[in-house]
Amino acid sequence: MTGTDKSLKPADADAPDIILIEPQMGENIGACARAMLNCGMAKLVIVNPRDGWPNAAADAMSSGALERMPPVRVCQSAAEAIAPYHYIYATTARPRDMVKPVLTARGAAADIHKRHTAHSKTAILFGPERSGLSNDDVALAHAVITIPLNPGFSSLNLAQCVLLVAYEWYQALEAQQAIPAAQLPTGDSAPATHGEYLGLMRRLEDELAQNGFFRSPDMKPSILRNLKNMMARAEMTDQEIRTFHGIISALTGKKTP
Amino acid sequence: MTGTDKSLKPADADAPDIILIEPQMGENIGACARAMLNCGMAKLVIVNPRDGWPNAAADAMSSGALERMPPVRVCQSAAEAIAPYHYIYATTARPRDMVKPVLTARGAAADIHKRHTAHSKTAILFGPERSGLSNDDVALAHAVITIPLNPGFSSLNLAQCVLLVAYEWYQALEAQQAIPAAQLPTGDSAPATHGEYLGLMRRLEDELAQNGFFRSPDMKPSILRNLKNMMARAEMTDQEIRTFHGIISALTGKKTP
Numbered sequence: 001m002t003g004t005d006k007s008l009k010p011a012d013a014d015a016p017d018i019i020l021i022e023p024q025m026g027e028n029i030g031a032c033a034r035a036m037l038n039c040g041m042a043k044l045v046i047v048n049p050r051d052g053w054p055n056a057a058a059d060a061m062s063s064g065a066l067e068r069m070p071p072v073r074v075c076q077s078a079a080e081a082i083a084p085y086h087y088i089y090a091t092t093a094r095p096r097d098m099v100k101p102v103l104t105a106r107g108a109a110a111d112i113h114k115r116h117t118a119h120s121k122t123a124i125l126f127g128p129e130r131s132g133l134s135n136d137d138v139a140l141a142h143a144v145i146t147i148p149l150n151p152g153f154s155s156l157n158l159a160q161c162v163l164l165v166a167y168e169w170y171q172a173l174e175a176q177q178a179i180p181a182a183q184l185p186t187g188d189s190a191p192a193t194h195g196e197y198l199g200l201m202r203r204l205e206d207e208l209a210q211n212g213f214f215r216s217p218d219m220k221p222s223i224l225r226n227l228k229n230m231m232a233r234a235e236m237t238d239q240e241i242r243t244f245h246g247i248i249s250a251l252t253g254k255k256t257p
Numbered sequence: 258m259t260g261t262d263k264s265l266k267p268a269d270a271d272a273p274d275i276i277l278i279e280p281q282m283g284e285n286i287g288a289c290a291r292a293m294l295n296c297g298m299a300k301l302v303i304v305n306p307r308d309g310w311p312n313a314a315a316d317a318m319s320s321g322a323l324e325r326m327p328p329v330r331v332c333q334s335a336a337e338a339i340a341p342y343h344y345i346y347a348t349t350a351r352p353r354d355m356v357k358p359v360l361t362a363r364g365a366a367a368d369i370h371k372r373h374t375a376h377s378k379t380a381i382l383f384g385p386e387r388s389g390l391s392n393d394d395v396a397l398a399h400a401v402i403t404i405p406l407n408p409g410f411s412s413l414n415l416a417q418c419v420l421l422v423a424y425e426w427y428q429a430l431e432a433q434q435a436i437p438a439a440q441l442p443t444g445d446s447a448p449a450t451h452g453e454y455l456g457l458m459r460r461l462e463d464e465l466a467q468n469g470f471f472r473s474p475d476m477k478p479s480i481l482r483n484l485k486n487m488m489a490r491a492e493m494t495d496q497e498i499r500t501f502h503g504i505i506s507a508l509t510g511k512k513t514p
Contacts, residue, residue, distance in 0.1 A: 035417065040407040065410065106428065148431050149424075150297040153322065160292065163417055164424055167406075171363065174405050 015169065016089070016112050016122040017043040018162060019081050021137055024050045024129050030061025031159030032126075037065040039166035040173065045073045045123070047081045078125070078137050083195035086120040087235070090133055090141035091161060093154060098135075098225070101143040108145045109168035113176055120191050124165060129158050139225040140194075142235065192236045200241050201228060207252055273346075273369050273379040273426065274300040275419060276338050278394055281307045281386050287318025288416030289383075294322040296423035297430065302330045302380070304338045335382070335394050340452035343377040344492070347390055347398035348418060350411060355392075355482070357489065358400040365402045366425035377448045381422060386415050396482040397451075399489040449498045457498050458485060464509055 018036055023029050023046060033044055046053060053074045059066055066072070075081040082088050089108055103111060108124075116122040125141060127133030138144065147164050149156070156164070205224060214220040236244070248254075275293055280286050280303060290301055303310060310331045316323055323329070332338040339345050346365055360368060365381075373379040382398060384390030395401065404421050406413070413421070462481060471477040493501070505511075 034414075037410045038406050038413060038417075063412065068410065148428065149295045150427070153294045153325065155320065156295060157291075160295075160417065160420055163420065167421055167424075170407070171405065 014113075014116060014173070015041040015043065016116055016124050017041075017045055017085070018166070019045040019047065019078075019123050019125045020049075020158070021078055021081075021125060021133060022048045022050065022128045023126075023158065026051055026055035026057030027061045028129060028158045029055060030058035030063075030066065032162045033058070033062040033065040033069060035159050035163035036166050037062075037068060038163070039170035041166050041169070042069040043073075044069060045075060045081050047075045047078055049074065078140060079198055082123060082125070082140055083193065083198065084121060085123040085194050086191040087115050087122045087143075088141040088194060089122065089124045089143050089145050090138045091124060091126050091145045091147075091165060092138060093132055093146070093156070095146065096135060096138050096144065098138060098144075100138075100141070103143055103145050105145055105147045105165050105168040106172075108143070108165065109172040111143070112169055113172050126158060126162060135225060136221070139228045190238050192238045192241045196238055196241045197236065200244055203245065203248060207248055207254075211252075271370075271373060271430070272298040272300065273373055273381050274298075274302055274342070275423070276302040276304065276335075276380050276382045277306075277415070278304045278335055278338075278382060278390060279307065279385045280383075280415065283308055283312035283314030284318045285386060285415045286312060287315035287320075287323065289419045290315070290319040290322040290326060292416050292420035293423055294319075294325060295420070296427035298423050298426070299326045300330075301326060302332060302338050304332045304335055306331070335397060336455055339380060339382070339397055340450065340455065341378060342380040342451045343448040344372050344379045344400075345398040345451060345489075346379065346381045346400050346402050347395045348381060348383050348402045348404075348422060349395060350389055350403070350413070352403065353392060353395050353401065355395060355401075357395075357398070360400055360402050362402055362404045362422050362425040363429075365400070365422065366429040368400070369426055370429050383415060383419060392482060393478070396485045397489075399492065447495050449493045449495045453495055453498045454489075454493065457501055460502065460505060464505055464511075468509075 018032065018041060020029060020032060023032075026049075029046065029049065036042065036044060049055065051057075053072065073081075089103070089112070095102065112122050112124075124145065125133060125137060127137065145165060147156070147161065201224075204227070208214065209220075214223065275289065275298060277286060277289060280289075283306075286303065286306065293299065293301060306312065308314075310329065330338075346360070346369070352359065369379050369381075381402065382390060382394060384394065402422060404413070404418065458481075461484070465471065471480065
């Protein structure tokens with residue numbers, strides 16, 4: 001069966017993609033796929049799965065979900081995984097010290113329905129089973145999702161975390177199907193993809209490094225994270241990315257690559 | 258650690274109890290306990306667990322939840338399990354042909370917060386992994402909970418079902434903690450417990466049987482289920498139960514036992 005299987009309708013076209021960063025157990029990947037399809041999500045991306053891909057344990061635990069979904073996209077890095085999307089959510093169990101919007105799973109569901117359109121794709125990042133997302137991965141995202149749970153016992157397994165986020169999205173979908181779709185604001189420029197945004201960030205980082213901006217090597221990672229957080233909050237358009245490249249070119253006297 | 262552990266506060270006193278009917282795998286019971294405590298629920302009741310109790314696999318899968326919760330109550334029958342409660346919810350994946358309110362998990366969460374008070378305890382029934390609740394078990398409940406999911410792929414495992422129901426309850430708790438508690442209506446009589454209600458039902462069944470009410474043995478189970486559904490919807494008070502006993506006594510010429 002394929003992604004056009006009717007078991008995926010009507011949800012899949014509007015659903016955010018789910019990105020698992022370095023998942024360890026195939027069983028957990030399979031359970032995540034099952035939870036996704038339970039909630040009408042079908043597009044799964046995996047970054048560096050420990051035991052490779054495909055994975056028989058994942059197939060078994062998915063209860064048939066993986067065979068009904070489009071093929072899983074397997075990537076070598078988080079940056080490669082998120083390149084196609086316009087807006088990225090990072091799931092974290094604990095607050096991180098970053099200036100970035102923090103949403104509940106329910107708040108994120110409403111936000112995703114607003115942002116995910118034919119011209120603006122969203123994705124949700126989930127970290128490895130034991131450690132969760134690294135600060136560097138969280139910095140790649142525009143917003144953080146934290147699920148409100150018993151503060152004395154809040155540790156969820158990976159598939160349950162995927163289930164709750166996907167469930168909230170599906171409930172919001174069910175609710176909005178009763179009302180007409182909102183009008184899309186259509187300007188002359190489109191939201192930037194994450195690939196465009198990362199290209200700009202990489203160029204900026206290179207230029208800054210060449211110009212001695214990072215005085216201490218120790219400070220460089222956190223300075224870059226803060227920059228990324230700030231730029232992510234700006235939600236730039238493709239035109240603004242081009243403008244920013246032009247600014248760098250002007251300041252450095254080098255052409256936009 | 259005990260039920261007074263601060264990891265259970267503030268939720269446990271107001272939480273519905275979770276009743277698992279004939280669960281098979283210890284791992285699933287442990288995963289249910291973990292999901293419960295994630296959402297501030299601590300009281301677990303198990304009816305006829307296949308592999309007995311306690312169960313090492315359940316302890317391992319609970320990630321420490323079972324040791325923080327009050328001891329599990331183990332019962333021999335669904336009727337014994339539900340006897341202490343005033344209002345019972347049954348979870349089902351598919352609609353049953355019964356005249357009984359059907360709630361979403363979110364709708365049930367709001368309903369539980371309204372009904373579960375110091376004087377009115379609620380519980381939620383979950384069926385065995387493969388088959389779900391029997392029609393007889395569903396008939397014991399006042400209302401049915403069905404979780405809205407992708408209709409083409411809606412099969413959840415037991416712990417995920419518990420998680421979603423408990424999660425919705427916890428979200429509603431978080432929401433209501435911002436507002437003052439509703440005033441309780443305090444009449445002269447209290448809601449009937451399920452034990453009182455079952456006592457009445459058993460007596461009624463005996464009397465009906467003795468009086469030749471069940472003409473065909475084949476029809477008896479479904480007639481009784483319909484009766485139970487009807488009486489459950491009535492949400493009787495303890496005074497009304499006594500009144501009903503009085504009616505049976507009057508009609509049969511026998512004293513109330």
